[in-house]
Amino acid sequence: MLFTEEHDALRKTVRDVVEKEINPHCDEWEEAGKFPIHDLFGKLGRLGLLGIHKPEAFGGMGLDYSYNLVVAEELGTAHCGGVPLAVGVQTDMCTPALARFGSDELKREFLAPAIAGEMVGCIGVSEVGAGSDVAGMKTTARKDGDDYIINGAKMWITNSPSADFICLLANTSDDKPHKNKSLIMVPMNTPGISFSPHLNKLGMRSSETAQVFFDDVRVPQRNRIGAEGTGFMMQMVQFQEERMWGAANVIKALEHCINATIDYCRERQTFGQPLIDNQSIHFRLAELQTEVEALRALTYQACELHIQGKDVTRLASMAKLKAGRLGREVTDSCLQYWGGMGYMWDNPLSRAFRDVRLVSIGGGADEIMLGIICKLMGILPGKRKD
Numbered sequence: 001m002l003f004t005e006e007h008d009a010l011r012k013t014v015r016d017v018v019e020k021e022i023n024p025h026c027d028e029w030e031e032a033g034k035f036p037i038h039d040l041f042g043k044l045g046r047l048g049l050l051g052i053h054k055p056e057a058f059g060g061m062g063l064d065y066s067y068n069l070v071v072a073e074e075l076g077t078a079h080c081g082g083v084p085l086a087v088g089v090q091t092d093m094c095t096p097a098l099a100r101f102g103s104d105e106l107k108r109e110f111l112a113p114a115i116a117g118e119m120v121g122c123i124g125v126s127e128v129g130a131g132s133d134v135a136g137m138k139t140t141a142r143k144d145g146d147d148y149i150i151n152g153a154k155m156w157i158t159n160s161p162s163a164d165f166i167c168l169l170a171n172t173s174d175d176k177p178h179k180n181k182s183l184i185m186v187p188m189n190t191p192g193i194s195f196s197p198h199l200n201k202l203g204m205r206s207s208e209t210a211q212v213f214f215d216d217v218r219v220p221q222r223n224r225i226g227a228e229g230t231g232f233m234m235q236m237v238q239f240q241e242e243r244m245w246g247a248a249n250v251i252k253a254l255e256h257c258i259n260a261t262i263d264y265c266r267e268r269q270t271f272g273q274p275l276i277d278n279q280s281i282h283f284r285l286a287e288l289q290t291e292v293e294a295l296r297a298l299t300y301q302a303c304e305l306h307i308q309g310k311d312v313t314r315l316a317s318m319a320k321l322k323a324g325r326l327g328r329e330v331t332d333s334c335l336q337y338w339g340g341m342g343y344m345w346d347n348p349l350s351r352a353f354r355d356v357r358l359v360s361i362g363g364g365a366d367e368i369m370l371g372i373i374c375k376l377m378g379i380l381p382g383k384r385k386d
Helices: 005-032 037-046 065-075 082-092 096-101 104-116 231-267 279-307 313-337 339-343 348-360 366-377
Strands: 121-124 140-144 147-158 165-171 181-187 193-195 209-220
Touching (some): 037 104, 065 082, 065 231, 082 147, 140 165, 147 181, 181 209, 231 279, 231 313, 231 348, 339 348
Antiparallel strands (some): 193 209
16 A cells, blocks of 8 residues: 555554553553543544544545545554544444444444544344354344344443443344344433443453343334334445454554564573574564564455445455454464563563454454455355255
8 A cells, every 4th residue: 555644644643542541551451451441532532543534524534435444554663453443433333334324313323423522322233142153143122113122132332331422233123134134323322222331352452342231122213223123234245344453453562562573582682692583582572573564464455445345345344354363363373472470461472462352253253254265265065955
């Protein structure tokens, strides 16, 4: 990709925010299991960082997705994964469908304050029995006059305990699983919404995550995004930007792991020489950096085609798959070179090892990505018909 001076200026802005507003507090926020999300999002909103490629009419910058990719990549320099994840939920998971398909009324009510950092959002898709299998979800929104009555529960919902709204995928009819779903904007202070205690996660400890319950929650039908029954399609479109964001966000995080390991291996002496002088180590670090560059090239290519209006389902799925698997490979390999120090909970590599594990699960598991890629390659077996 050919980045401009504007891209570079945006990189610097994000890097400055990370260094001044995030990294000094990461250890504290990891320990607390949350961060001051409204305060931080307010700062990001005032800098315009929550609406990079959103419509200018609602407070966004109206830039193409390459600028958003730059923000995702630079947020990867944070010393924890939870805070960038929370930002990504706001910018690339719970608002793309709203920005693309929502009414102006909904955009004024939810999108504009989300871009300004005045509202925090979350995305409600996964359920206990329907994670990557979106078609299998059970939450319903039944018509009652001009309203919907929502019942069900959503699981692993990042940002939810502090969120002001949820972009909810619910079954709005008894039609086929791909035709019976709608996306509905639901204020989180609506009566009938409740939460589980914060979920005790392996990683991403600084982000708040909970189960959300809906018990006869009433919202106006005008809160639906687009036509009824088109929610599954909208969510699939929304997933593509989420997956590109996730891949881009991993790149610099993995480079940080490699560079921190290089620094440690230069300082650590074993058997009369620095660890870095062992060929098995410096060769392996060179291999890992090469793989990171390959991930960067794949992600950039997906972004370029997305900007051109091309369907990037295949490349975005590949980038997501590669990011998750490479994340596990880099953090595991680098942690090994730290020895006993790498096994300590507060070590930067052990934190990255825990955080990056989510990339192969959230937003569609590796196996889902492989199924999508196989389908687009024409090699996925058809379903049996009884």
